[in-house]
Amino acid sequence: NAGVTQTPKFQVLKTGQSMTLQCAQDMNHEYMSWYRQDPGMGLRLIHYSVGAGITDQGEVPNGYNVSRSTTEDFPLRLLSAAPSQTSVYFCASSYMPGSRTDTQYFGPGTRLTVL
Amino acid sequence: AQKVTQAQTEISVVEKEDVTLDCVYETRDTTYYLFWYKQPPSGELVFLIRRNSFDEQNEISGRYSWNFQKSTSSFNFTITASQVVDSAVYFCALRGHTGNQFYFGTGTSLTVIP
Numbered sequence: 001n002a003g004v005t006q007t008p009k010f011q012v013l014k015t016g017q018s019m020t021l022q023c024a025q026d027m028n029h030e031y032m033s034w035y036r037q038d039p040g041m042g043l044r045l046i047h048y049s050v051g052a053g054i055t056d057q058g059e060v061p062n063g064y065n066v067s068r069s070t071t072e073d074f075p076l077r078l079l080s081a082a083p084s085q086t087s088v089y090f091c092a093s094s095y096m097p098g099s100r101t102d103t104q105y106f107g108p109g110t111r112l113t114v115l
Numbered sequence: 116a117q118k119v120t121q122a123q124t125e126i127s128v129v130e131k132e133d134v135t136l137d138c139v140y141e142t143r144d145t146t147y148y149l150f151w152y153k154q155p156p157s158g159e160l161v162f163l164i165r166r167n168s169f170d171e172q173n174e175i176s177g178r179y180s181w182n183f184q185k186s187t188s189s190f191n192f193t194i195t196a197s198q199v200v201d202s203a204v205y206f207c208a209l210r211g212h213t214g215n216q217f218y219f220g221t222g223t224s225l226t227v228i229p
Contacts, residue, residue: 031215040124042206042221050215058216090160097212102148104208104217106160 001026006091006107013081013114021076021110023091031094032074033104036060036087043090049074050096081114088112117142119209121220128197129228136192136223138207144168146212149183149190154204154222163205166190197227 007022025032033048035058045058049068063085065077074093078085088111094104118141128134140149151163164174166183174181178195194201207220 033217035219040221043219045216048216088158092160092217097148097210097215098146102210103150103162103165104210105162106152108159 003027004091004093004105004107006089006110008110009108011110011112013078013112015081015083015114017081019078019081021078021089021091021112023074023076023107024072025074025091025093025105026072027093027105028071029093029105030071030096031104032068033058033092034064034066034074034076035090035092036085037090037109038087046076046089078112083114086112086114117144117209117211117214117216117218119207119218119220121205121207121223123223124221125224125226127226127228130199131196133193133195134197134225136194136205136207136225138190138192138220140188140190140207140209140218142188142209142211144211144213148210148212150208150210150217151181151190151192152206152208154206156203160206163192194225197225199227199229201225202227 004025034046035043044060047066049055091107092104095102120139147168149166153161180193182191204222204224206222209218
C-alpha cells in the first residue's frame with residue numbers, strides 16, 4: 001500500500017494564480033481531510049469528506065474548494081492564491097469513528113509559497 | 116464543543132532526562148478517541164497511539180508511556196530517558212464518536228539537548 005500520497009511536494013505561485021493539490025489514498029478510507037499547518041497554530045482543518053460526493057467545511061475553508069468524486073481522491077483547489085495561503089498542506093484519511101482502525105494517516109505534505 | 120489544549124509550547128531537556136507532554140481535552144461525547152502524533156524535523160506526521168474513552172489503562176511502548184485520566188480529561192505522554200531523536204513537535208488529537216472531525220492541539224515542540 002502506498003498509503004496517502006500528495007503531489008506536488010513543493011509549489012510556488014504568484015498572487016491570483018489557481019492550482020490544485022492532489023491527494024490520493026489506497027486504503028479504502030471513507031474519511032479524507034485537508035489541513036494547513038502554520039507556525040504556532042498547529043493543524044487547522046480546511047475541508048473534509050466522509051465519502052464520495054460528500055464534503056463539508058472545516059475551520060478555515062475560505063479560498064479553497066474540494067470535491068470527492070471517488071473514494072480514493074480528494075483534491076484541494078486554490079481558486080485565486082493569496083500570500084496568506086502560504087503554508088504546509090497535509091492530506092489525511094481514516095475509517096469512520098469507532099472502527100478499530102479509525103486512526104488518521106497523513107500524506108507527506110505540500111509546501112506552498114504564494115508570492 | 117470539542118477542544119484540545121497543549122499548554123506547553125516548547126520544552127527543552129537534556130538527553131536521558133524524562134519528560135512529560137501534557138494534553139487536556141474537552142468533549143461532550145461519551146465515546147471518543149484520543150491520539151498522539153509526532154512530527155520530526157523532516158516534517159511528516161507519524162501516528163504514535165490511539166486510545167478510546169472506555170480504556171483508561173495506561174500504555175507503555177518502550178520508552179514511551181501514556182497516562183489517560185478521564186477524571187481530569189487528560190491524556191499525557193511521557194518519554195523516559197529522552198534521546199536526541201525524540202526532538203520533534205508532538206500533537207495530541209481528539210475525535211468524537213458522533214462527529215467525524217479530528218481536533219488537534221497546537222503542539223509541543225520538544226528539543227532534546229545532547
